[in-house]
Amino acid sequence: MSTETIEKAPPQPDQTQHREISEREAREVAEAAREKEWTLPSFVREMYLGRLRMDLIDPWPEPKKDDGERGEEFLKKLGAFLETVDGGALDNEPGMPEHVHKGLTELGAFGMKIPQEYGGLGLSQKTYTRALALTGSHSSLISSTLSAHQSIGVPQPLVVFGTEEQKKKYLPRLAQGAISGFALTETDVGSDPARMRCEAVLSEDGTEYVLNGTKLWCTNAPLAELLVVMARTPVKDGKGGGITAFIVEMDWEGVALTHRCSFMGLPGIENGVVEFTNVRIPVENRLLDEGRGLKLALVTLNTGRLSIPVTCAATGKWCLQVVREWATVRKQWGAPIGKHEAVAQMISSIASDTFAMQAVADLGVALADSGKFDIRLEAAMGKLFNSEVGWRVADQAMQVRGGRGYETAESLEARGEAPIGVERMLRSMRINRIFEGSSEIMRLFIAREAVDPHLKKAGAVADPDATFGAKAKDAVGLGVHMTGWIGQNLVGWSRKPSYGKYGKLSGHVAFADRTSHRLARSIAMAMARYGPKLERRQAVLFRIVDIGAELYAMCASVVRATELVKQNPSDQTPVRLADLFCQRARQRIDDLFDDLFSDVDADAYKVAQEVLDGDFTWLEKGIFPPPAPEGIER
Template sequence: MRPMQSQGVGQLNFHFTPEQEALIGLARQVAKDVIAPRAAEVDEKGEYPEDYFQAFRETGLLGVAIPEQYGGAGLGCTGLVLAVEEVAKYDCSAGLMLLLTRLSTMSILLAGTEEQKKEYLGGTAAGRRRGAFCLSEPDAGSDTQAIRTRAVRKGDEYVITGTKNWISGAAVADFFVVATKTDPEAPGSKGYSVFVVDRDTPGVTVGRKEKKMGVRGVPVNQVIFEEARVPATSRLGEENKGFRIIMETLNSVRPVVAARGIGLAEGALMIWLDYAHQRHTFGRPIVEHQGLQWMAAELAAEIEAARLLTYRAAALVDEGKFGKEYAHFLSMAKLKATELAVKAANDSLQMMGAVGYMEDYPLARYVRDARQLTIVEGTSQIQKTIIGRALADGLLKW
């Protein structure tokens, strides 16, 4: 979708460009040909789907959001949102795989050197490299300022020590973007630094794999740093000024998380619609029963509202508007779309009745997967806090 630029008083452009239409068609074809037939098996086995990854690499979807000068398609956050929405209709894990291409590289794009950008962004776009974003810790989830992982300067190196928890994609990653504390005495948001660390660095270990409720196709592991020595040149940006990098990385990815929610919601409703045309009660297809039509209509309207909110948020990111003064708009998209995903999965299951509750049908997986979305990249409560503060500070008004 083109950024919503004025075409005259009251005129906004809500149409996709030909390039975006082609991207949607490509992602949709990959989703139907590769992802849909395998989604149930991926969930059941809980294994990383290399065939998804290979399909993404062969079609260039890994580089959708990466600038052209680093080997990507240069379609920005909006392009990634469109691709993620399509693949998440069939498997939320597939949406997360594409999201990680942004989450693991955004800090590098914001603050890395040209050499780092060529290596890590270029490698990600080509499928040569896979990254993971290491932020959460055993005692630092929503409270980012509780980070305890230390990076101590020793000459031309830093020594990193600490444990990161619940790191998506860690098991298959070959580099990590790591949030650390370089000045433990600094108050509040001061004293943080961000590093890019190769997996084969001595002292870096990928720990146990967690047993998850849903989104089982992308493993979640601990990442342990035991006096891991990295060159000072691996730091992203200035020492002790990394908190802004962390926050802007999270802000910029929230529309993509929202796209996973929208895709899941659309997929859940599509499953019900297919079933509702086949299932008959009281002499007619259940899709003709008004009570069910009303439930489905409400979901359809909410999906369209969430899509527009998310597309606008993605356009803001592509315009460079993802700092504190715009964070509430990005949080709105994440909040609305992910809460909707939970509702859509639950309501679609309810409309299907007993058959929807059976594991032979995919809606049980959609219900489990949806619950992840309201937690990752900032819980729904954190999003409400960001929006509430914007209201209190006068950043949001009509």
């Protein structure tokens, strides 16, 4: 599979045609796409309500159906296939060589998550993510292609939302190697879909849509046969409208790949700009109804996001091996560097953080495979936690390797040293905090759900645009709710839960239990303190989310360690790692509570606005300035 010909230079964003979108409109679009119902239980949601429901994650959730031998067999074959291809060379060349595409197709790798009745392997999330971890440590081309195709590309939304005709038409083709991708982002649409300009207009006879616009950073576009494209559909005769999802074929007239993007990391990723000019899409290719595209994207990402935590944990393992071996053989100041306390602190962090990342990744996958839970918060939290912690781990691994961490693998090899590519790994890790929902957007998403029960009670009080009368009326209800809520979370337990079954780790679970009450109280206090303005107090909200993320990782680690020890009582090492992770997480949680309503926030925000107003441009003098972005006149 070679990359498509690049057809013309990327178009520049046309600022003149675009109407400014207000914050309220952006919020309304996001709110409309939000899933509002909770029909299945969620550990994280309960935790923010002050209820530590260990019973939801202990015993570790069992899969609805186990792949058993079939999964192991597939992973074995995949591993053997990877050994036949040179991952480094693959990542340095554009396109996917025919033999690699053929090999992956024959293995069924493009249909891992497609049900068997449609020609796929129908494997569980567990086997799928293990396959991504395996490929990710070998070639970013193979892992990014398989992941963009199956985590966010056409198969996932088609399986969940497609009609029977759509499934029969496309799923077998996708399973047989037709690569796909997901096209939401535009030059003006990153985290804010309200600004979307790609437009699909229904024809007069109602048989097709005509699509125009440009999509940016579409992973797999240079290799793809099919894309899920999000486009704005205008309201017609008072009906429809909103953002709608379509299956678009790359070889249709009017579809052009106009630029192939390259990045700081993921050297093998195939990613491009796609332009649509009067592309005719049959109505049969619309996924769900008009206006339901963002909902489709959000639901797709709920499970799609489970891949990133797994690949971050896999990178943590790689870092652990690198620092273990290097800190043993590298001697400075009369001792192996691992004996110096500063380095030892980093090594133990890498080990315990990797254990926690693995527990968080595995728990998200287990919850999804069981089919008994609503995983939207656990998936977002896993993505947030593992991408942030994974970055810390990668940075520490580079520090332990010293100058060799910063030197490229090629340069190391050329002068006779082992080609350990820490800098390359670090560059590829960084994107995890940005794509598939940046860390800030994940925190906003989680915070929205954490405060939701209070918002429901608050009604108009939390709506900045509601009339004062409506706010005053609802404020009475909110006051009653808050008093009850804080009281409820102060009183504590009618019967103190016992966590003795966790042995040495029981104190950490008791801490998590107490802290979930404290967290629920803090949310209520924040609502009472800031009212509708809480929405804008991101520093406070983000600390609330980060406390929750640490608690979630603590609980996942404790349950995982306890299970591992139960399986193999002679090996207590998982408890050592979970214990250290929990001790450090508790320190971080204490710091976050200390700073929860920090006085510094207001001043920090003010300084940022002064920076934007140009008050400190004197500080930028004396350097060669960076190029000005579009929209800035110097």
